[in-house]
Amino acid sequence: MEFNKVTPEIIEQLKAIAPGRAFAGSEINEDYAHDEMRFYGTKLPDVVVEATSAEEISAILKLANENNIPVIPRGAGTGLAGGAVAKYGGIMVSTVRMNKIKSYDLGNLTVVVEPGVLLNDLAEDAAKQGLMYPPDPGEKFATLGGNVSTNAGGMRAVKYGSTRDYVRAMQVVLPTGEIVRFGSNVTKTSSGYSFINLICGSEGTLGFITELTLSLIPMPKEFVSLIVPFEDLESCIATVPQIFLNKFEPQALEFMGRDIVEMSEKYLEKENFPKVIDGVEAGAYLLMTFDGNDRDQLDAICEQISEVLFENGALDVFVADTPDKRRDAWAARSQFLESIQAATDELDECDVVVPRDKIAEYFNWVLTLQDKYKVTIRGFGHAGDGNLHIYACKEGDMSLEEFTEKAHDVMQEMYAKAVEMGGEISGEHGIGHSKVGFLEEAAGEKKMELMQGIKKVFDPNNILNPGKVCEKFD
8 A cells, every 4th residue: 555755745734724833853752653462563653743632633635635645543553463553654744742532421421522531541530420431441541532432341341341332422523523423312323324333443544533422321339359269270161151051240350370470469569369279279360359239249150159169179268348448459460461561572462252152172272382483472361251462472482573473373363262152353352463364364354344344435545554454555
């Protein structure tokens, strides 16, 4: 795909559109060259514009569309699939200054926000209103625009669903510059095609989100977390279906092996997970949270689910029923990625999703790839929804070139196996540019053609975040 270069004249026009907020050349911060996964390559855009309104973004897109210049939407840069990397240079439009929580509608339990609002900031502000924004992706300092663009899931998805389920309406600037509004502040609709569901998860390839109307729920009054050790991963994961068959509804339900727990605790310099119970070594853990409005109700749930857990091989059930205990229980889980990154020179990652009852079978199969390819594999995941985070890690004196080849082969096998088991390529991180080839193999020619056709309708000149999700030009 050929694009035109950003000329000095276009830079001046961008500076006129966003006075004092358009940066070129040496003025651009190196952070804009990559997201959290530098492994997928780095590339600085030609210009970065920190926009403040839909009107500015409209003017930028009109200018870019007329001159055949790519535009890359950018939130906090916390993505893990290369979705916000300027593969072809061009204009990167940052939403860092579009960070206002604009208004609450308590009658309809919604909030209107700009796309640059951080997940953490909305969570804290909503709590002051006695409300909760249910989506809870692991990166709390990602932007809400980025969360919607990747349809981020998170740990509460098992009970409350993913980000898509909480988007009522949005304002979007199309690649040709028109400002449109999709959806409305109603709880249901059957009014033609769902544009909201097209934009959610499209990773900035169809339109530029400039405002969101999001659903909220009343904040539950009580919470309790459980740390549940098992002797091995098989018995740990096999227990998960029993939790749902017995009609329990955890807010979050995570699984993890002992190795990743110890890595994280070492990284945090604090231990919270029991390692030996009555002389038996714990090999894996479930970590879960329940919420409700009554302490007695949660106490009863803890007692009832403990019976189910013990019947299915739990070594013990440790209850964290105060804010400090819950924070400590979840501290290790929240640092899994950071601890893996700290322990390896380089890594590649995936976030496949498989049916819940296939988690143990799939994960144990994945571990056999370690010997086959001589790479270290680390993993953990959302036991409640089958979304696994798996990392191939470079170890020892292996060259980066050799690791890159091996990691690609590992990923190819993992994705193929996940699809064979009825799963999908990504549960919440998205495709970006790094996973397009894998999606192509999994989805097949016809589905890729349909996605490319949708892209063409929204973006006739293919200027908006090109080379991502469904398009390969290299």
